[in-house]
Amino acid sequence: MNLNPGIPAGPIAQKWDRHKFDLKLINPSNKRKFEVLVVGSGLAGASAAASLAELGYQVKCLCFQDSPRRAHSIAAQGGINAAKNYQNDGDSVHRLFYDTVKGGDFRSREANVYRLAQVSTNIIDQCAAQGVPFAREYGGLLANRSFGGAQVSRTFYARGQTGQQLLLGAYQALCRQISLGAVRMFPRTEMLDLVVIDGHARGIVARNLVTGEISSHAGDAVVLATGGYGNVFFLSTNAKGCNVTATWRACKKGALFANPCYTQIHPTCIPVSGEHQSKLTLMSESLRNDGRVWVPKRKEDCGKPPASIPEPDRDYYLERKYPSYGNLAPRDISSRAAKQVCDEGRGVGPGNLGVYLDFADAIGRLGEEIIRERYGNLFDMYEKITGENAYAAPMRIYPAMHYAMGGTWVDYNLMSTLPGLFVVGEANFSDHGANRLGASALMQGLADGYFVLPYTIGGYFASAKQARPATSHPEFRKAEEDVRAFTQKLLSIKGRRTVTSLHRELGRLLWEKCGMARNEAGLKEALKRIPELRAEFWKNVNVTGENGELNQNLEYAGRVADFMEFAELLCLDALHRRESCGGHFREEFQTADGEALRDDEHFSYVAAWEYQGPDKPPVLHKEPLVYDEVHLAQRSYK
Amino acid sequence: MVNRSAFDRVIQAGGFISVNTGGAPDGNAVPVPKTDSDLAMDAAACIGCGACVAVCKNASAMLFVAAKVSHLNLLPQGKVEKDRRVLNMVRQMDAEGFGNCTVTGSCEAVCPKEISLSFIAKMNRDYGVAILKGK
Numbered sequence: 001m002n003l004n005p006g007i008p009a010g011p012i013a014q015k016w017d018r019h020k021f022d023l024k025l026i027n028p029s030n031k032r033k034f035e036v037l038v039v040g041s042g043l044a045g046a047s048a049a050a051s052l053a054e055l056g057y058q059v060k061c062l063c064f065q066d067s068p069r070r071a072h073s074i075a076a077q078g079g080i081n082a083a084k085n086y087q088n089d090g091d092s093v094h095r096l097f098y099d100t101v102k103g104g105d106f107r108s109r110e111a112n113v114y115r116l117a118q119v120s121t122n123i124i125d126q127c128a129a130q131g132v133p134f135a136r137e138y139g140g141l142l143a144n145r146s147f148g149g150a151q152v153s154r155t156f157y158a159r160g161q162t163g164q165q166l167l168l169g170a171y172q173a174l175c176r177q178i179s180l181g182a183v184r185m186f187p188r189t190e191m192l193d194l195v196v197i198d199g200h201a202r203g204i205v206a207r208n209l210v211t212g213e214i215s216s217h218a219g220d221a222v223v224l225a226t227g228g229y230g231n232v233f234f235l236s237t238n239a240k241g242c243n244v245t246a247t248w249r250a251c252k253k254g255a256l257f258a259n260p261c262y263t264q265i266h267p268t269c270i271p272v273s274g275e276h277q278s279k280l281t282l283m284s285e286s287l288r289n290d291g292r293v294w295v296p297k298r299k300e301d302c303g304k305p306p307a308s309i310p311e312p313d314r315d316y317y318l319e320r321k322y323p324s325y326g327n328l329a330p331r332d333i334s335s336r337a338a339k340q341v342c343d344e345g346r347g348v349g350p351g352n353l354g355v356y357l358d359f360a361d362a363i364g365r366l367g368e369e370i371i372r373e374r375y376g377n378l379f380d381m382y383e384k385i386t387g388e389n390a391y392a393a394p395m396r397i398y399p400a401m402h403y404a405m406g407g408t409w410v411d412y413n414l415m416s417t418l419p420g421l422f423v424v425g426e427a428n429f430s431d432h433g434a435n436r437l438g439a440s441a442l443m444q445g446l447a448d449g450y451f452v453l454p455y456t457i458g459g460y461f462a463s464a465k466q467a468r469p470a471t472s473h474p475e476f477r478k479a480e481e482d483v484r485a486f487t488q489k490l491l492s493i494k495g496r497r498t499v500t501s502l503h504r505e506l507g508r509l510l511w512e513k514c515g516m517a518r519n520e521a522g523l524k525e526a527l528k529r530i531p532e533l534r535a536e537f538w539k540n541v542n543v544t545g546e547n548g549e550l551n552q553n554l555e556y557a558g559r560v561a562d563f564m565e566f567a568e569l570l571c572l573d574a575l576h577r578r579e580s581c582g583g584h585f586r587e588e589f590q591t592a593d594g595e596a597l598r599d600d601e602h603f604s605y606v607a608a609w610e611y612q613g614p615d616k617p618p619v620l621h622k623e624p625l626v627y628d629e630v631h632l633a634q635r636s637y638k
Numbered sequence: 639m640v641n642r643s644a645f646d647r648v649i650q651a652g653g654f655i656s657v658n659t660g661g662a663p664d665g666n667a668v669p670v671p672k673t674d675s676d677l678a679m680d681a682a683a684c685i686g687c688g689a690c691v692a693v694c695k696n697a698s699a700m701l702f703v704a705a706k707v708s709h710l711n712l713l714p715q716g717k718v719e720k721d722r723r724v725l726n727m728v729r730q731m732d733a734e735g736f737g738n739c740t741v742t743g744s745c746e747a748v749c750p751k752e753i754s755l756s757f758i759a760k761m762n763r764d765y766g767v768a769i770l771k772g773k
Contacts, residue, residue, distance in 0.1 A: 050659070122660075137672065140669025185646075
């Protein structure tokens with residue numbers, strides 16, 4: 001297996017420009033001869049579909065939601081980073097690049113990150129032109145705020161709904177192309193298999209979620225923009241529908257999966273309230289701009305009302321441990337710090353699994369009105385869910401699974417190890433290393449879709465020159481048969497357990513053994529339990545209903561079946577990476593004061609896993625990470 | 639399960655600003671007064687849930703359409719296509735079979751994002767201006 005990232009030669013600041021020039025072009029009148037299948041319509045998918053259609057390609061876009069505007073990108077709250085330096089506070093492309101590489105604990109590909117920082121400024125221009133209502137100052141210019149892992153204010157935002165507004169911008173651009181006939185949209189259609197012909201990705205097989213009809217779609221290239229796999233943990237901040245199916249089934253067809261153990265646990269979520277909870281809710285990290293995180297110094301105080309605990313008895317542990325970043329320490333560090341104080345028995349709320357996020361100081365300093373303007377919708381949301389007024393008493397927060405840094409391995413062109421298969425947004429692994437900084441996911445999704453893929457996909461078309469197959473090709477027939485057989489198998493088991501109960505059991509196992517902290521014994525136990533649980537699933541699951549109808553239970557069962565396989569890869573990757581870095585924290589590898597201890601000598605590489613078959617262990621391929629610009633150092637936010 | 643595809647088709651009729659990827663000027667090249675920007679944001683908060691249509695005795699989609707028309711028409715970036723946007727979106731809204739607005743206000747009362755009825759007034763104004771211009 002040749003894992004060549006294809007990084008262009010030359011100084012880092014010129015790589016992307018040179019590469020854009022070196023990429024072969026497609027004549028405008030020839031572009032319409034190429035058809036692209038875009039799977040997913042979130043920020044990355046919608047922006048890619050719209051931009052490719054604007055260029056003249058024929059585009060088909062599929063999403064399992066009822067409308068492209070329902071993709072989960074909509075839930076992002078806080079903001080989007082860009083190296084605009086509008087605040088004159090020392091920001092630059094190089095600083096955003098450096099912060100992102102450092103934030104990712106030196107496990108990302110330098111050239112990709114630099115390109116991301118470069119195009120970040122174009123994203124803001126593009127979105128402002130589309131009418132995204134970013135926050136503004138009275139002078140009419142764009143406002144910024146700061147975010148975790150950065151000491152400059154480079155985050156653009158639209159109240160607490162930045163994801164929604166950016167998604168609507170991309171969705172509207174997509175709608176425009178739909179109305180022009182350049183994009184054909186297939187909502188409520190779920191990709192269930194990838195079709196590979198002569199080593200190239202040539203199409204997909206999808207199921208219409210309303211009628212159950214299985215259909216084939218042929219294309220000159222397939223773009224997966226299908227998001228992350230956070231729901232493998234059952235409880236996560238992802239929407240219930242988010243799944244790993246598209247990228248996992250592509251992996252089974254030969255697209256290597258990279259760094260699955262890099263999962264991000266977000267520090268500011270509303271704590272779990274009970275056994276039967278099915279979903280967790282994120283509170284934007286931007287709250288940490290003005291909120292102070294603390295727990296009581298003494299265990300005995302944990303049950304007391306927070307207001308009755310005097311200042312000297314409070315432990316503002318983030319400010320204490322990380323004086324220079326304070327409450328804005330990166331997510332992985334904040335999450336682990338919260339876990340530590342809760343493990344010490346100093347957590348607050350039900351089960352002592354929570355810490356306070358206190359706005360009293362900010363309200364005292366700025367007044368309630370300003371806080372309401374900045375975070376009003378978040379406070380409302382918190383009150384709706386918990387019944388508590390956060391203006392009067394501190395919020396309670398606890399970390400939860402949030403984002404997947406790992407994903408399908410892609411080269412500099414965002415193409416996977418299968419030629420013709422491109423993967424964009426959260427679904428790929430490329431830019432965030434072992435930990436993503438706040439407000440960088442929106443940036444990456446849009447960078448890939450608006451400004452990277454539209455260039456690189458043309459280079460593939462110009463050099464590959466393969467005729468688009470007909471959907472009558474035997475490979476399509478075979479993939480359709482496989483999908484039908486898989487569906488029939490799920491429906492025929494008629495066991496005694498619900499899909500949810502099996503998923504919950506898998507999720508709890510992963511959260512305990514492969515969550516915020518991992519160790520060898522726990523991971524080995526998980527690797528023993530997962531195949532047992534998978535066997536239980538295939539023996540004892542009860543999928544109700546039929547295929548030829550709207551059947552959400554069947555959709556869900558298919559996704560959980562994939563999680564059952566994927567979970568094993570996640571734990572295997574976590575076990576093999578004998579170091580701690582970013583979101584991957586191995587208890588055996590930590591510094592004296594409990595920080596992540598990297599092993600650059602042995603693990604400075606991307607771990608890309610090749611699927612070998614149902615009962616064979618996957619094969620590990622390594623892409624060495626070379627750092628020319630950034631000096632490797634232990635991450636310090638003290 | 640609700641079929642909201644009519645909303646998608648209304649947006650496709652004109653609920654966008656026609657800019658291709660790439661050619662945008664600097665984000666700060668066009669200052670937008672904060673009051674306009676905030677008002678546009680109020681309108682843009684619409685999540686397209688359709689509660690306004692469901693509660694309306696006329697099954698009118700005016701609040702949804704007005705929210706998108708207002709969001710874009712209030713911003714300088716959206717002013718260029720102001721007239722054709724409102725005409726096209728209203729035409730599509732009618733073609734979808736939504737009822738007319740009798741300013742009852744139930745939509746505003748149930749809207750989870752608290753979209754104001756005044757946006758309907760604004761859309762009517764934009765519509766009237768576009769008609770008078772003979773666009």
